[in-house]
Amino acid sequence: MVAQLIWIAAVYGLAVALVHILKHRERTRHAGRFSKRLHYILITRNHEAVIEGYIRMLAWRAFRAGKAYQVTLMDDESRDSTVAVAVRLARSGSAIEFVPLMQLQGMQERQTVIDLRMPGSGGSQSIRGEY
Structure with a gap:
């Protein structure tokens, strides 16, 4: 009997937490509609093994x-x-556009640039300041 009451209380608590999370997300979504979208520039060279993880x-x-x-x-x-991996992700719904590397000069002013070609950085320094 006590175990069943504990399960009921746990399910109720999870439901309350889920409602609060969804309410907070909806509030931040409305506030974020008028702010800028997050834009990342991802520079790659032979990163087949990690590109999907970064985009996700x-x-x-x-x-x-x-x-x-x-x-x-x-x-x-x-x-x-x-x-090819990035194209597959773009076809499945990820917001990815492909631009030649030569156009980097004018684009990096307001976006977060993640250069995977730099050894050891992995782009984590660029992303960390975002939030």
Whole structure:
């Protein structure tokens, strides 16, 4: 009998927490509609193994913030299937656009640039200041 009451209380508590999370997310989404969308520039070269993880991580951060996001992928002559993985993610609904690396000069003023070509950085310093 006591175990059943504990289960009822736990389910009720989870339901209350879920309602609060959804309410907070809806509030931040309305506030975020008038603010800028999150825009990331991702520079890659032979990053087939990690590109999907980075794009999904950026999508998750935007989801948590309740904002729209855009990833601009600039590939630096990859010889593996980095671009093919990104195209597959774009077709499945990720907000990815592909731009030649030569256009980086004018784009990096207001966006967060994540250069995966730099050894050791992994782009984590660029992303950390976002929230």
